[in-house]
Amino acid sequence: MMTSSRRGKFEALKRGVLALGLVRPGSLVRRFMPCGNPACRCMGRPPQLHGPYHQWTHKIAGKTKTVRLSAQQARLCREWSSNHRKLKRLLHQMELLSLKETDRILGARSVHKGTGK
Numbered sequence: 001m002m003t004s005s006r007r008g009k010f011e012a013l014k015r016g017v018l019a020l021g022l023v024r025p026g027s028l029v030r031r032f033m034p035c036g037n038p039a040c041r042c043m044g045r046p047p048q049l050h051g052p053y054h055q056w057t058h059k060i061a062g063k064t065k066t067v068r069l070s071a072q073q074a075r076l077c078r079e080w081s082s083n084h085r086k087l088k089r090l091l092h093q094m095e096l097l098s099l100k101e102t103d104r105i106l107g108a109r110s111v112h113k114g115t116g117k
């Protein structure tokens with residue numbers, strides 16, 4: 001059985017996961033870019049670049065996928081991305097806590113050496 005303080009923490013972590021909304025892995029980037037027109041202000045000295053452009057990048061099976069987003073879409077993604085970081089943090093804490101607790105349980109049921117049982 002879990003110690004009561006660890007059980008309380010574990011339950012709180014689970015509630016944290018349940019409270020999360022949508023999660024979106026990847027990262028949001030804001031970029032300023034030239035358009036390529038040599039007469040444009042973006043090619044001047046100093047250059048006045050266009051933007052910000054919002055992009056979402058995410059690695060899938062080793063390939064980086066990039067999606068362009070409107071400012072409104074970027075705001076949504078920011079929230080989902082923040083949820084994703086929270087989820088990872090919660091899962092990590094659940095793992096650490098579970099590791100300690102399962103170590104304790106295994107230790108309590110350790111095999112007695114030399115008894116043959």
Ligand SMILES: [Zn+2]
Pocket residue numbers: 034035036037040041042043050
């Ligand atoms: Zn330009």
